[in-house]
Amino acid sequence: MGQLADVLKALGPNASIIFAAWIFMGFLQQRYDSAVDRYREAVGDYRSHDHEDERTGNLREQVLLLRRRCKIMGRSVLIGLTAAILLILSLIFGALDVLVPRTPLIAIAGIASAIAGFVLVIVAAAFVIAEGRIVGRQIDDELRDVGDLAQHTGTQRRN
16 A cells, blocks of 8 residues: 555656646647638538639639648647657656666666656647748638738738
């Protein structure tokens, strides 16, 4: 019973890292799902409606940007999942360190998995930043084929 208590004491305060990682994963998954839903909607619109040439060109570019967003967020989700796994693994190594103290391999593996997990969280967040820049471009592009709105927002109308 003493070893279990020691393990729980070692893991307890650090478990919040895991909860934060899963909350972050939920955020990533939500952005990915949103991009995929919007992509499917735009592709359906492109396929099923007869648009003026200007709108068709704009919609084509929107679809391609949405596809890019989906790819970026898909990578971000995979990186985020890998980060979460590594952070959970670091807790497991922490428990092993309590059970088998002063084992260099366990300590090194725990430190490496924790650092790698945190680095991957940063990488996943950088992908979200890249995806956010695409969203900004899409907001502007949506108005390019609507003359008076494009003019009022300073968005260049395509010829």
